[in-house]
Amino acid sequence: MMNNSCSSVQRPTRPAIIAPLTLSVAFMSLLMGPIQAQDASTAWFGQATPQKLQSAEPSSGRDTLPIDSLSLQNRDMDDSDSALSGARIARTMQDIIAISQQSKAAGDPLWGRIGGTRWELMTAEYLAEKFRQFGLTDVHIERMPRNPQWWPSEWEITLLGDPSYGGGSDNVTLHTAFPAQPSPSTASAGIEAEVIYVGAGTPADMLGRDVNGKIAVYHAIFKPGAYSYTGRGLADRLIKAGAVATIAVHEIEANVQFYNRFAGSLEGPGFTISGDDGVFLEAMIAKTATVKPLRAHIKLSSGPRQGLTTQNVFGMIAGTSDEYLMMTAHTDAYFDGAYDNASGLATLVALAEYYARPGAPVPRRNLLFIGTGAHHSGTPGTPFTDTGLQSVGTAYMVDHNRELLGKTVLVLNVEHTALTAVVTGIGDIIATTTETARHLAVSNRSPFLLKHLLEAADRYGVIVPTMTNHFPGGDASNLLRADVPIVSLISAGFWYHSSGDVAENIPTQGLERTARMYAYFLDRVDTAERAEIEFGVPTD
Incomplete structure (x- = not known):
């Protein structure tokens, strides 16, 4: 056997x-x-x-062409943007993947950063340490039970x-x-x-x-x-x-x-x-x-597997009001989980470092960075067969952090942030020079949010489909119950939940594209009025 x-x-x-x-x-x-x-x-x-x-x-x-991923043609070269460089994000992603490799080396039959295991906790602790290094405040880990795995x-x-x-x-x-x-x-x-x-x-x-x-x-x-x-x-x-x-x-x-x-x-x-x-x-x-x-x-x-405990990890950059912009990324993964979701976690870390950099403008709103636990699971009390959309970490936030969510003007779900597009069907899997398209969603269909998200995507060459139902698939979908606007950009991807979801399939330039897109978008959201974010019309 x-x-x-x-x-x-x-x-x-x-x-x-x-x-x-x-x-x-x-x-x-x-x-x-x-x-x-x-x-x-x-x-x-x-x-x-x-x-x-x-x-x-x-x-x-066949011959492999001497060509790399498409380069960024419209990049902001300010030194303060170094936190958003693709190479830097990729190194963080490799750190996170290394935790999965420890699970494999330990002989786990189901290996990876599985929700509720020590490997997922190590991932949360890694994020918390990064947040502390950057000088974020109120850094803490909040633990909660999950359903059996x-x-x-x-x-x-x-x-x-x-x-x-x-x-x-x-x-x-x-x-x-x-x-x-x-x-x-x-x-x-x-x-x-x-x-x-x-x-x-x-x-x-x-x-x-x-x-x-x-x-x-x-x-x-x-x-x-x-x-x-x-x-x-x-x-x-x-x-x-x-x-x-x-x-x-x-x-x-x-x-x-x-x-x-x-x-x-x-x-x-x-x-x-x-x-x-x-x-x-x-x-x-x-x-x-x-x-x-x-x-x-x-x-x-x-x-x-019974008795598992997962966690959410928090870090904040204080603003000048009592409102929040919330950024979430789930911490668990099957196998290496490079695309799903080491890429998202690494992008979340990059955004935290970028906004916490010395000399950065003080944001209008509190910027809250959250690594959420046990995305690939059901809620506590449900059978181990229940995986649905009930991610434990975000479901727990809805049930226990209502006051915080009431002050949150937007949730940006940072998940699956770059994956090389491939060509198949001819006996090979061949890389292309660009990334896969990801489903774009603005849950409340705010014209203001959609305008600036598409503007940011165009500026940095992020590929999106031309149609959407605006359902924010992925980890943040639970937060719809809190009636908070959610923005997400996500796809299941070619290597979804497989041992082929490895770092070699994540384009460095794609990581940078998405990180810069999000920063550009968040800058504009932070200066907008809440009514404009929730119900407004495009502004010139």
């Missing part, structure tokens, strides 16, 4: 986007047409196993070899396998069953397919982020239809693991795999069908 399977594959076998990633010739042949008849004289019909592919040298036949401790998916597949067809373990919340444990002996492929799991795909007593395998795509995941809820439907377990093959040309709460079920174990594992499994389902249907062995030990 795999113990701490997360350690098996931390990053794509080939660098995530620094150089093109080629999975295999087999992957391309699968894309090009139907599988041809195979001579079963070699192991697994002559198909290279995932382990063999992952140990081979990549060869894409679903916690997998051991798991495995093994494809069972058979002599009919060719001599030497030994069992193959899928190392990108990761269980999906809230999957329950299997019996101690695990589950051995025939594998059945159901395509994308649509009603048309399910015609003539009987999943009862079988391990159902389906193909799932992020288009373009986790919230447009084609496999959302499918595992639960398949298990309720009789499948004993499910495996989602994520269509991604990288050998990474995913913490995917959309691929799980309370009724039975659901898993995700990716990269070479997915290519091999789908090929073997097809090739074994005319000989002896493929069987697999699945095992999982999981359950709720």
Whole structure:
């Protein structure tokens, strides 16, 4: 059995986007047409196993252009802006990622800055120390309970070899396998069953397919982020239809693991795999069908981890009034969590240092910087399956900091602040020279806020879609209950909740773009009247 399977594959076998990633010739042949008849004289019909592919040298036949991310063409070169430099923000981000790496080194099966663990507390303490170094006042950590965390401790998916597949067809373990919340444990002996492929799991795909007593395998795509995941809820439907377990093959040309709460079920174990594992499994389902249907062995030990405590961390720069501008960023993360949310935390730190710099103008309003806890969880008292939008830290603020929120004129949610855009679908994951677009939201649709936010985005080249429903997705959405205007800029991102969410995928210039955009925007909000922020019209 795999113990701490997360350690098996931390990053794509080939660098995530620094150089093109080629999975295999087999992957391309699968894309090009139907599988041809195979001579079963070699192991697994002559198909290279995932382990063999992952140990081979990549060869894409493409050249990497000598070009970096797009530079800032409209940057403010004042020395006082050094806190907002991309390189400086990236160093802070690396400090935060290093805390996740300590969790991995400690052997945590579910590793990262998981809400309610000591690693998340270390992250909050890191922020508090930074706030003190910058001279912020009222720096403190406020702790609170969270609901239980679903916690997998051991798991495995093994494809069972058979002599009919060719001599030497030994069992193959899928190392990108990761269980999906809230999957329950299997019996101690695990589950051995025939594998059945159901395509994308649509009603048309399910015609003539009987999943009862079988391990159902389906193909799932992020288009373009986790919230447009084609496999959302499918595992639960398949298990309720009789499948004993499910495996989602994520269509991604990288050998990474995913913490995917959309691929799980309370009724039975659901898993995700990716990269070479997915290519091999789908090929073997097809090739074994005319000989002896493929069987697999699945095992999982999981359950709720009780008694966890999370925290919010505060630091303030005093203004000249009793009103507040609040900036929030959540402290927890799965795996390295570079985009989600070390990038946001590092940007929050940069903004705190920028506004606390020697000689900085005294703001009109108190600037309150908050690292919020346990974003990826439910509220205390809810079951470990409840993750919804109930981030513990912000929910706690609504319930316990009403007076503070009543004096707050704006919340800026600093989350997922830069991610390199990629091109996929040709056997590679190829970096572009710019960042992904992020959903822009102004919760109260204030013309004043929208005007200056778009002005700031244009000034620094921050990419946003041309349409919005103004719902502030992410950690700050709880604060809608406090009737406070919220501004956010966020996307789930290509590497959402995966071991591929690493620092190499975060563009330094993108971090600087977003930080400067936020500072430019906040400067204009701080001088505006509250009525203008809440209900006003654009001013010239």
